[in-house]
Amino acid sequence: MAQPPVLIRQDEVEGLLHYKDLIPRLEVALGKFSKLDSAEVIQPVRTTVPLQKYNGFLGLMPAYLVHEDILCTKLVCFYKRESGSTLPSTQATVLLFDPEYGNVKAVMDGEVITAKRTAAVSAISAKLLMPAKSEVLTILGAGHQALSHYNVFTETFSFKEVRVWSRRKETAERFAQSTQGHVTVWESVEEAVNGADVIVTVTGASEPVLFGQWVKPGAHVAAVGACRPDWRELDDVLMRQAEVYVDSREGAVAESGDIILSGAKVFAELGEVLNGTRPALREKTTVFKSLGMGIQDAVSAKLVFEQWKNKH
Numbered sequence: 001m002a003q004p005p006v007l008i009r010q011d012e013v014e015g016l017l018h019y020k021d022l023i024p025r026l027e028v029a030l031g032k033f034s035k036l037d038s039a040e041v042i043q044p045v046r047t048t049v050p051l052q053k054y055n056g057f058l059g060l061m062p063a064y065l066v067h068e069d070i071l072c073t074k075l076v077c078f079y080k081r082e083s084g085s086t087l088p089s090t091q092a093t094v095l096l097f098d099p100e101y102g103n104v105k106a107v108m109d110g111e112v113i114t115a116k117r118t119a120a121v122s123a124i125s126a127k128l129l130m131p132a133k134s135e136v137l138t139i140l141g142a143g144h145q146a147l148s149h150y151n152v153f154t155e156t157f158s159f160k161e162v163r164v165w166s167r168r169k170e171t172a173e174r175f176a177q178s179t180q181g182h183v184t185v186w187e188s189v190e191e192a193v194n195g196a197d198v199i200v201t202v203t204g205a206s207e208p209v210l211f212g213q214w215v216k217p218g219a220h221v222a223a224v225g226a227c228r229p230d231w232r233e234l235d236d237v238l239m240r241q242a243e244v245y246v247d248s249r250e251g252a253v254a255e256s257g258d259i260i261l262s263g264a265k266v267f268a269e270l271g272e273v274l275n276g277t278r279p280a281l282r283e284k285t286t287v288f289k290s291l292g293m294g295i296q297d298a299v300s301a302k303l304v305f306e307q308w309k310n311k312h
């Protein structure tokens with residue numbers, strides 16, 4: 001009989017999952033995904049169950065990485081919250097299976113995995129697509145993703161200035177106080193993004209907050225929020241003037257309001273750039289539209305489980 005699953009708590013995941021290990025594994029997984037070879041990676045588009053009563057969704061995100069033999073699924077609830085709500089906007093659990101036997105080997109917290117793997121993928125996109133001399137980083141939003149993005153972007157790159165905007169100034173101020181380095185707080189998005197080389201949008205918005213007319217030509221935007229077909233973070237002008245990169249084309253055309261409603265064309269998947277089959281147009285204005293993928297959770301869960309086993 002199979003052993004019962006181990007339970008890996010949030011604080012343990014936090015201590016076991018490090019960007020330096022995660023980023024190279026995500027790059028390999030994204031590359032394999034974009035080869036469209038089902039002998040390598042199987043990942044259906046996320047199934048979402050609407051929770052109308054609570055203004056939210058349950059997302060089911062299974063994935064199987066064949067050669068690494070990683071079978072995993074994340075279960076994630078995400079919500080549109082009113083300003084001032086104290087309820088969480090995302091809650092997630094990750095299940096790691098033994099693919100041969102079919103039992104669950106580990107049940108682990110999915111919030112840290114979601115925060116870190118999403119930020120790590122945005123850092124991969126910035127590494128490929130941001131202007132060669134990038135000095136100013138602006139983060140729009142001041143929640144969990146804002147913090148993980150701040151951490152990995154400042155760990156990986158050397159920005160001279162980091163700015164933050166949030167719809168409530170107090171939240172942005174709290175965010176700036178919580179970071180290791182100096183972050184300036186801005187009251188308007190237009191001013192916050194003026195001259196920025198890299199802009200990260202990590203808001204719960206369902207209407208555009210970032211407008212193309214404010215974005216410096218050649219800047220790179222990592223657009224992480226707006227994960228429903230009728231939600232937006234970016235306006236039509238930006239979507240149409242930028243070269244648009246995605247994590248998964250199939251996911252993007254099914255789930256991204258910014259892509260579907262603007263009619264913007266997807267130029268490439270990040271994995272195609274990593275594989276060298278599509279170019280990184282670093283000198284152009286670029287948008288990386290992130291939606292999140294089961295394979296990202298799968299490689300993260302494998303890493304966490306490996307590290308956990310080393311310690312037990």
Ligand SMILES: NC(=O)c1ccc[n+]([C@@H]2O[C@H](COP(=O)([O-])OP(=O)(O)OC[C@H]3O[C@@H](n4cnc5c(N)ncnc54)[C@H](O)[C@@H]3O)[C@@H](O)[C@H]2O)c1
Nearest residue numbers: 089141142143144145202203204205224225226290291292
């Ligand atoms: N692409 C991915 O893989 C991925 C993964 C996880 C989360 N997300 C999305 O990223 C976004 C941020 O997630 P989080 O965990 O940091 O959430 P969070 O609740 O911790 O933070 C959300 C931030 O957005 C702000 N915000 C909320 N509604 C807004 C609005 N209408 N206009 C402007 N700002 C608004 C909040 O004030 C807060 O600063 C969410 O949309 C979430 O669904 C995407």
Ligand SMILES: O=C(O)[C@@H]1CCCCN1
Nearest residue numbers: 076078114227291292293
């Ligand atoms: O890929 C994810 O984990 C997230 C969860 C919240 C909604 C968007 N995608």
